[in-house]
Amino acid sequence: MTRNYSTTILAFLVLTMILLTFPSQVRSADTQNPVMVAQVGSGVIGAVKNNPEEYPDDEFSEDMWGDSEHHEEAYASDPWQGYNRAMFKFNDYLYFNIMKPITKGYMWAVPLRPRTWTNNFFQNMLYPVRLTSCLLQGKFYTAGAETSKFIANSLFGMGGLGNVVGEAQSTMPLYLGDEDLGQTFGVWGIPNGPYFVLPFFGPSTIRDSVGLGIDTFVLNPFWWFGIPWYYSASAGAYNQINKLSFHIGEYESLKEGSIDPYLALRDAYLSYRAKQVRDAKIDPNKPKPQMTTNPDAAPQK
Amino acid sequence: MKRTLSILVIVVLLCLSAGAGFAAENSPMVRLRSGIQGVIAILNDPEYKGDPAMEAEKAHKIRETIKDFFNFEELSKRSVGRPWLKFTPEEKERFVSLFTNLLEQTYLGRVGEYSGEKVAFDKETIIKGKYAQVDTRLLTGKQDIPVFYRMKLTDGEWDVYDVKIEGVSLVKNYRTQFTGILDTTNDKTLEAGKKELFKRLEKKCAELKANPKAATDNGIE
Numbered sequence: 001m002t003r004n005y006s007t008t009i010l011a012f013l014v015l016t017m018i019l020l021t022f023p024s025q026v027r028s029a030d031t032q033n034p035v036m037v038a039q040v041g042s043g044v045i046g047a048v049k050n051n052p053e054e055y056p057d058d059e060f061s062e063d064m065w066g067d068s069e070h071h072e073e074a075y076a077s078d079p080w081q082g083y084n085r086a087m088f089k090f091n092d093y094l095y096f097n098i099m100k101p102i103t104k105g106y107m108w109a110v111p112l113r114p115r116t117w118t119n120n121f122f123q124n125m126l127y128p129v130r131l132t133s134c135l136l137q138g139k140f141y142t143a144g145a146e147t148s149k150f151i152a153n154s155l156f157g158m159g160g161l162g163n164v165v166g167e168a169q170s171t172m173p174l175y176l177g178d179e180d181l182g183q184t185f186g187v188w189g190i191p192n193g194p195y196f197v198l199p200f201f202g203p204s205t206i207r208d209s210v211g212l213g214i215d216t217f218v219l220n221p222f223w224w225f226g227i228p229w230y231y232s233a234s235a236g237a238y239n240q241i242n243k244l245s246f247h248i249g250e251y252e253s254l255k256e257g258s259i260d261p262y263l264a265l266r267d268a269y270l271s272y273r274a275k276q277v278r279d280a281k282i283d284p285n286k287p288k289p290q291m292t293t294n295p296d297a298a299p300q301k
Numbered sequence: 302m303k304r305t306l307s308i309l310v311i312v313v314l315l316c317l318s319a320g321a322g323f324a325a326e327n328s329p330m331v332r333l334r335s336g337i338q339g340v341i342a343i344l345n346d347p348e349y350k351g352d353p354a355m356e357a358e359k360a361h362k363i364r365e366t367i368k369d370f371f372n373f374e375e376l377s378k379r380s381v382g383r384p385w386l387k388f389t390p391e392e393k394e395r396f397v398s399l400f401t402n403l404l405e406q407t408y409l410g411r412v413g414e415y416s417g418e419k420v421a422f423d424k425e426t427i428i429k430g431k432y433a434q435v436d437t438r439l440l441t442g443k444q445d446i447p448v449f450y451r452m453k454l455t456d457g458e459w460d461v462y463d464v465k466i467e468g469v470s471l472v473k474n475y476r477t478q479f480t481g482i483l484d485t486t487n488d489k490t491l492e493a494g495k496k497e498l499f500k501r502l503e504k505k506c507a508e509l510k511a512n513p514k515a516a517t518d519n520g521i522e
């Protein structure tokens with residue numbers, strides 16, 4: 001009897017922990033994937049249209065860059081702004097008062113290397129999420145790269161702790177596609193729908209929320225094999241804390257420079273997602289730079 | 302005599318062709334590279350290293366260098382968008398100075414995080430002879446961060462007016478925020494909006510100046 005009681009308490013504690021600590025998004029992401037804000041990563045914008053005749057001589061026009069469509073996609077439909085702003089405040093409070101202190105404590109206790117291993121492990125586990133989206137978008141090259149990376153890391157990388165093929169020197173450019181279902185829907189032409197701030201998960205849209213739900217509960221192996229949900233959820237929460245430890249300061253810097261942080265984050269999220277949807281094909285060959293800066297240059301006297 | 306003359310002609314011709322060659326080098330990419338290189342040179346300058354007293358001078362020098370290849374008027378104008386046409390010259394000037402200040406306070410600290418990364422310049426696209434985009438990548442070793450610079454030819458010089466990282470454009474991000482404040486329904490609402498905008502900009506600049514960290518660490522407002 002007492003035992004059952006303590007299990008309930010444990011479950012309750014774990015649940016509270018999860019509710020308090022769930023930050024942005026449970027989705028497949030490499031270390032470079034943003035936590036709340038799209039600030040760093042990789043990708044290419046659509047080809048620049050170079051036809052001067054097409055555009056009127058409007059000094060405010062940005063149409064000439066061939067990414068107006070991209071901008072339109074990032075244009076926010078925000079009918080629930082009252083709710084969204086309230087939720088943004090809630091998440092902001094959560095971030096500064098709970099998430100950040102916990103993550104800082106975690107970073108103090110756990111050195112960079114084990115945190116990287118943890119990240120690689122989760123990364124490897126979330127392979128089904130990314131693979132599904134690669135296949136659904138017809139990105140077979142990326143799907144192949146993902147698969148070969150998954151096999152190599154699982155076999156030779158101690159079950160995913162290492163990232164044996166992550167380096168640029170590997171024989172084949174094995175990048176992660178960083179695909180998820182929200183992007184897949186976008187590639188299929190499904191529009192974003194209204195902007196929607198999720199509690200704990202941060203900025204999203206209706207389309208991305210649906211994708212995120214499926215990614216999290218259907219495609220994520222932590223929710224398979226009858227694992228009790230509170231273990232799955234705490235694993236997800238732990239992954240988030242670990243991931244956040246690589247991104248502390250990004251949300252702060254976005255907020256620091258903004259006049260209206262809510263709108264700044266909304267634009268950043270939608271623009272970043274629009275870019276992710278549009279980078280249909282990543283060029284596996286790195287472009288050859290025409291010139292580079294000299295990092296050791298000293299000023300001329 | 303004849304020989305001296307012919308040598309002179311050759312020298313003059315050489316100078317001219319060198320000049321022409323130099324003019325062709327007035328490309329957005331070359332200009333951007335020299336601008337960024339200038340900032341890196343200041344960051345590397347041993348004169349400023351490890352001396353807190355020199356930090357202020359270093360920051361000042363970096364600001365000046367950045368101002369040289371950034372066009373903050375154009376950047377401000379595009380960040381405000383069409384309501385800019387209804388700003389008086391004084392308001393424009395005030396806005397440019399406040400906004401420049403805000404950007405400097407926010408991003409100057411980031412510049413200091415530079416630790417020997419290279420910047421690769423991949424491509425330049427010139428449109429209508431007046432606008433250009435230079436595709437660059439910041440090579441951090443672990444991964445490349447693509448950064449696109451958009452530049453405009455003003456008075457024969459290419460100057461940056463927008464920076465786009467990961468699909469997020471600096472100008473557009475601020476335009477979203479300013480549009481939320483500037484209500485252009487009629488002149489009266491616009492005036493009120495402008496007042497609010499200046500109030501917020503001034504408050505932000507004061508906050509950043511007083512304590513660059515506290516402004517963000519204490520949550521909203």
